[in-house]
Amino acid sequence: MDLTVVAYVIYLLISVALTIWVAHTLSRNGKAFLADVLHGNEKLADAVNHLLVVGFYLVNLGFVTLYLTNDDGVTDARGLFEALSVKLGVVLLVLGGLHLANFYVLNRIRRRGMTEREQTPPAPPQGWAGPGKGPWAPPATGA
Template sequence: MDFAVVSYATYLPIATGVTVWVARTLGRNGRIFLADVFAGDDRLADAVNQLLVVGFYLINLGFVALWMRNDQSITDLQGVFDALSYKLGTVLLLLGVMHLGNVYVLNRIRRRGSLDKQHRPPVAPQAFLYPGQA
């Protein structure tokens, strides 16, 4: 039995499945956050959400594919588990970093939008009230 093939056959479906699950979860739940970031512009929120999900898939599945290669020979079952834990742990860390990076950038955009709203000139009053007048 070639243990490297066992390692690949186990790693690829798990890493791909976790990536797909995270991307779908972020896409489904991130839409609400994006609608708030873009001040209720649902079309823009949907478009940006879709672009973020596609980018997430491309980066993470590309990394999963590149990370599949193993430079060390795997000679036993323990080697399979060692390789899998290292590779899957790295993929999970990358997914977490990507998620935190997206949230950070979107939060900065959201803050910038709320600051722009605060710096708008005030609305002119319809009438002036003088002291003693009520």
Template sequence: MDLTVVAYAVYLLVSIALTVWVARTLSRNGQIFLADVLRGNEKLADAVNHLLVVGFYLVNLGFVALYLRAADAVATARGLVETLSVKLGVVLLVLGVLHLANVYVLSRIRRRGAMEREQLPPVEPQGFTAPAQA
């Protein structure tokens, strides 16, 4: 069997497994963060979490598919390992960048919500007292 085909198969298996693992981890652990960002609205947090996971899968699996082709044919076991390390390293970097982008956007939303909550007085006004005349 051609080593290039072996490289493609291993690359696809590992890349898809990594994408699924990262998506599940982010989904599970990000649920609490989303609920906080969305002020405790669990139903909305579930919906946003699901949409983020779907987008994450589409972008990452699309990238994995586009990045499948090797520039040169793989002829040796060393070439196989080198090709796989470069391809999987790039996939890991893309996964990390997308994760950081998600966290950045959600933290901005969270910060904006916290600022809006701080503008409200902690207790409603009880009445009005006219200023004293000097």
């Protein structure tokens, strides 16, 4: 068997395994974060989580397959390791970049939601209490 084909097989096995592991880890640990971003709506958080995982698989596996080719060919064991290290290193960088991009966008949405929650009063105002009225006003003096 040609060493280039061996490199392709090893690259695909490792890349697909890494993609599945990262997607599973992000999905499992991202549920709580998404629930917070979406104000406790668990059903919507699960749906968004699933859509993010599907998108992650599509983008990353698409990149892995597009990046499969090797124009130089692999002639020896050293070339095999060098080709694999470059390809897997780039895949890992893309995985990390996708994770950071997702986290950045979700964190922006979360911050916007927190800002909106801070600006909303806990109860609607009941009316204006003018000076000298209410429990915080100084006690009235008899005249």
